[in-house]
Amino acid sequence: MTDELDRILSSDDSLEPSSGFAGAVMGAVRRHAAEPPPIPFPWPRFTIGLVACATMAAAGAALVPRIEPMALDLVAPLASVGSELGYAGLAVIVSVGLARLPGVFARL
């Protein structure tokens, strides 16, 4: 005697796909095939950027203690105008420089 639960679970439980199913699948496949391939991740640029960032971070860590007195000397004249204005000017110069970096990398 077959186990009753086994008999129930073994009984036919099929479902006929609707008549348009294969057509719908092929439609989806054709749409998928017509899509442009995904843009690959720009690994070369990403790598260059990463290396540049790491280099700049390392160079900054090494050079800042040495150039800090020079920078203070440069900023000192501005201090007479106002220390806040001096720092703001320096920030603008640094920002403009950094903003140009992506353009430099893009041309590489």
Next chain:
Amino acid sequence: MGEGRMGEASDDDDDADVARVVGGDLEAFEGIVRRWQRRLVGLAWRFCRDRAAAEDMAQEAFLKAFRSLRAYRGESAFSTWLTAIALNTYRSRLRAEGPALLAIDLLPARAVEPGALRDLQDRERTEAVRRAVLALPHRYRDALVVYYFQERDLKEAAQILGIAEGTLKANLHRGREMLRGRCAEFAPRPGDPVPEGTR
């Protein structure tokens, strides 16, 4: 071309169509879809008991298979490879969409109470058991659904599930025990045979 299922489709047909699709003949994929649609929709149906959801899930599985066709190396039978893709697709969908897709609300509350199935008609009873399977923890649900879908072919079911045959046997045993616990009518009586796949 007939709307076949496993057994009616030959490996040669599948291999030839795979080669044509990989070679750029998109329309050759239709042969694969027509041969295997009944099987993939049938498996999805066993996981969700809803026609629209089953066809939607099967379509997603076919699309995944199409995208992965280049990765098919013929190391396993095409049916095993395709069914494994479908199974993973269905499991992901069920996990993402949660129990709402299982339409548990249609499951009579009495179906999971001990002895409650006694007075139900055989068809209702069968449906209630199938829905009770879907309410089991996923590892037991998957084991029971795939094992019976594969017509109790333990080796093939284990391959599709990506687990060892021993693990599948244990999951089947535990799943059946849980089902029996939920449906006291099926509690084993002395002298009842042990179902295949649990020995």
